[in-house]
Amino acid sequence: MAVLKITQENFxxxxxxxxxxxxxxxxxxxxxxxxxxxxxxxNIAEELGESVKVGKVNIDDxxxxxxxxxxxxIPTVIIFKEGKAEKTFxxxxxxxxxxxxxx
Amino acid sequence: MYDVIIIGAGPAGIxxxxxxxxxxxxxxxxxxxKSGLEKAEHIENxxxxxxGISGEALYKIGIEQAKNIGVDxxxxxxxxxxxxxxxxxxxxxxxxxxxxVLILSTxxxxxxxxxxxxxxxxxxxxxxxxxxxxxxxxxxxxxxxxSGNYAVSETNELINIANDITILTNGExxxxxxxxxxxxxxKKIEEIIGENKVxxxxxxxxxxxxxxxxxxxxxVAGSADFAKKLGIITxxxxxxxxxxxxxxxxxxxxxxxxTGGLLQVSKAVYEGAKAGLEAIKYIxxxxx
Numbered sequence: 215m216a217v218l219k220i221t222q223e224n225f226x227x228x229x230x231x232x233x234x235x236x237x238x239x240x241x242x243x244x245x246x247x248x249x250x251x252x253x254x255x256x257n258i259a260e261e262l263g264e265s266v267k268v269g270k271v272n273i274d275d276x277x278x279x280x281x282x283x284x285x286x287x288i289p290t291v292i293i294f295k296e297g298k299a300e301k302t303f304x305x306x307x308x309x310x311x312x313x314x315x316x317x
Numbered sequence: 318m319y320d321v322i323i324i325g326a327g328p329a330g331i332x333x334x335x336x337x338x339x340x341x342x343x344x345x346x347x348x349x350x351k352s353g354l355e356k357a358e359h360i361e362n363x364x365x366x367x368x369g370i371s372g373e374a375l376y377k378i379g380i381e382q383a384k385n386i387g388v389d390x391x392x393x394x395x396x397x398x399x400x401x402x403x404x405x406x407x408x409x410x411x412x413x414x415x416x417x418v419l420i421l422s423t424x425x426x427x428x429x430x431x432x433x434x435x436x437x438x439x440x441x442x443x444x445x446x447x448x449x450x451x452x453x454x455x456x457x458x459x460x461x462x463x464s465g466n467y468a469v470s471e472t473n474e475l476i477n478i479a480n481d482i483t484i485l486t487n488g489e490x491x492x493x494x495x496x497x498x499x500x501x502x503x504k505k506i507e508e509i510i511g512e513n514k515v516x517x518x519x520x521x522x523x524x525x526x527x528x529x530x531x532x533x534x535x536x537v538a539g540s541a542d543f544a545k546k547l548g549i550i551t552x553x554x555x556x557x558x559x560x561x562x563x564x565x566x567x568x569x570x571x572x573x574x575x576t577g578g579l580l581q582v583s584k585a586v587y588e589g590a591k592a593g594l595e596a597i598k599y600i601x602x603x604x605x
């Protein structure tokens with residue numbers, strides 16, 4: 215599935231109301247480690263196909279979302295299930311660790 | 318500019334330097350702290366020493382061997398590493414060095430202070446990466462835990478972002494730093510306090526200070542500290558490498574104890590050799 219651009223406007227529709235798990239990568243353009251996280255997230259989206267939704271939130275453009283989820287360190291990846299933040303990964307992680315978090 | 322800069326002068330870093338220097342690459346090894354090898358009193362399970370050898374002697378011989386073939390081996394602490402895409406910039410308290418390839422062989426020492434609350438608040442106000450997370454504390458009051466050159470370097474990164482910074486030495490001697498918005502507190506720390514995020518620090522003497530964020534910069538920066546800033550993938554603070562000792566960041570290799578696994582000289586020597594040979598291939602392939 216394509217990686218979705220998640221914003222304050224579409225968060226509810228795409229994440230809160232989603233009936234499949236959603237993986238969200240909170241990032242900023244100026245953050246070096248976030249640039250390394252990005253291809254890992256792309257790869258997860260490709261590999262998991264239609265079973266999981268994958269999205270990215272630019273924290274500079276969506277400060278309210280970053281605040282809502284208490285993001286104080288980036289990259290942070292959160293797995294949402296039934297609209298609730300189930301698992302949080304702070305800092306750069308490899309694909310395996312994030313996929314394990316889905317189980 | 319150097320072709321290769323290696324951080325760490327243990328068996329992995331020195332072996333890598335022997336290969337890169339002999340491969341005609343201008344090589345610099347920077348080291349500072351006492352190596353894990355130096356602490357080994359007597360090594361009897363490494364090839365070629367009929368009566369065994371002390372870790373300290375083996376370490377010294379390695380450094381001399383590298384110097385004898387033309388490697389620059391310099392005792393200077395690395396406080397900052399930057400990836401500028403075309404080259405790497407390595408900063409020490411004395412100056413800066415640049416290179417095309419970076420090899421991390423800093424051993425397996427972990428710098429995480431044993432203070433109650435640190436792990437609980439990771440990502441909730443406790444950070445290991447000023448360049449990633451400094452932004453979240455713009456115009457706020459923050460603290461840096463540490464007392465050496467690394468703590469000073471990290472504080473300098475934050476000076477123009479935060480409203481004020483307190484360096485918490487946790488009982489260690491205060492470092493030298495002069496800035497209007499930097500204070501130093503040498504009291505021993507009891508715990509980091511807060512509800513859902515960092516709100517303050519409690520000291521052993523019962524006093525408290527308020528703080529919005531805490532950056533960890535204790536001791537000398539190690540592989541895990543560099544990895545976080547460079548975007549290198551780690552697993553339990555060990556650097557993740559492939560069979561060619563490459564990290565996920567182009568041009569950065571890692572070898573020896575910092576990659577985890579067997580903490581043995583023989584494993585470090587193999588990985589150093591592989592990292593050195595692959596660094597040579599990398600530079601030739603990229604025509605650098």
